[in-house]
Amino acid sequence: MSDRNPRPSPRAAGPAYVVSDAHLGAEPGARAADLVDWLRHVRGRASHVVLNGDIFDFWFEYRRAIPRGHVRVLGAVAEVVDAGVPVTFLGGNHDWWGGSCLAEEIGVSFHRAPIRTSLAGRSAYIAHGDGLGRGDYGYRVASGILRSRIFRRAFRWIHPDLGVRLAAFLSRTDSHEGRPGEGSQQRARALELLAMRELERDETLDIVVFGHTHVSAVVEVAGRYYLNAGTWMRDRSYAVVEASGPPRIEHWEAEAPAS
Secondary structure (H helix, E strand, O other), X not given: OOOOOOOOOOOOOOOEEEXXXXXXXOOOOOHHHHHHHHHHHHOOOOOEEEEOOOOEOOOEOOOOOOOOOOHHHHHHHHHHHHOOOOEEEEOOOOOOEOXXXXXXXXXXEEEOOOEEEEEXXXXXXXXXXXXXXXXXXXXHHHHHHHOOHHHHHHHOOOOHHHHHHHHHHHHOHHHHOOOOOHHHHHHHHHHHHHHHHHHHHOOOOOEEEEOOOOOOEXXXXXXXXXXXXXXXXXXXXXXXXXXXXXOEEEEEEOOEEEO
């Protein structure tokens, strides 16, 4: 771990915040600056912050290099950690290749698989959502290759400048800049059904949290909830989970949240 001073105790009674699908680096714009402002807003309020995948449009940690362009965002995340707030980062289909830089230098808890944790004292199952539920079969095959140890070792031999350009060419993030198309809506329905089944199967769960679809959702199942924060990239949306009551979706506008 880093040589930071010991972290103060987190604000256990505060709300948890969830954000996903910012796709930073996909193109120049205000989304990174807005995310920095948002992180500084929540660091004095949050008991837990979840970065639920695809925060970066591409993230791959070479042994001695990381993608440039994210210094201010990484610094703002580190400030949240240094304020004593746990930050959980779920790798998405664009930034699954995170590693020691995020965990040891920035201080987040980085995960490549779904996790079970607590949000504002409520039991939660969290996953980015890619490859889960019905459909996405072609993606599952591709991701098995791209996430293999052999591929990761081979990719490290590509010069970082070329690797980043290749990833940008393949990402197709610009196709998600508009409103969600039929494919995204189908994935949203598939993940919602999966969340419903998970809540019915496990009565100890209070909340199931997914991202990936770029479609925000708060769906109640007998006092428990499926939650999707939507997309920071297009809507500047995020989710707030408090100790009781339904989670809610808010939107960041002009340095202040708007419901």
